[in-house]
Amino acid sequence: MTLLEAYHFFENLKKETTNKTEIKVYNQFITILKKLEKREFTTNEIQSIEVELGNLQLKSNPENRKKFFKKALIKFEKYLKDTFSLTSKGxxxxxxxxxxxxxxxxxxxxxxxxxxxxxxxxxxxxxxxxxxxxxxxxxxxxxxxxxxxx
Incomplete structure (x- = not known):
């Protein structure tokens, strides 16, 4: 899954739900993806990020979407921290x-x-x-x- 595909995926999920906590998780993902697109990475680094997004299996249809995507967000942030030393604000x-x-x-x-x-x-x-x-x-x-x- 590319960064742009993931961005559009979370935008669509955000439009489908009315649950505020779910929207907050989607917004966190969207913010991270936007900031990653603005950074300059090598081709290998971009491929590595896209492989990690694919490993998160975001397109699966879980029963508890908020819990699933919150765990995926934590895994993705940990990956970015461990691999690229990138941290979120605060x-x-x-x-x-x-x-x-x-x-x-x-x-x-x-x-x-x-x-x-x-x-x-x-x-x-x-x-x-x-x-x-x-x-x-x-x-x-x-x-x-x-x-x-x-």
Missing amino acids: YYTNLSVSLGVLFGVVVGVLIGERFERSLGISFGICMGLFLGAYIGRRKDARAKAAGNML
Whole structure:
């Protein structure tokens, strides 16, 4: 499946449904495909992307379309990240914030042993959130400056 065929396929799916969450997934696919068309790839890289789109079996008719296409979107984004180091907007921020909150809870429990437990946990979550957001924004800015952001 070529990039243009996939673009038209998702445009048609978008017109057929009224489910907002389904439309959101289709729009994410469409945005990625548009941005991929604007980038300059070698012939082999384009063929590799098209083979991956074919491997996703997008034209199959699943029962739960939203779930199927959401999984396909995650697989396709992972492929782009692993193969071409391309990330979507906010990728590192989302990842870092979630990891920051996770480690913040752990630090909060440790701090909470010395002080009041709920105060320590809330302090740890806040610090993890802020540090994760800061680190993630910086990594996103580096990816954008390097041209690796979709």
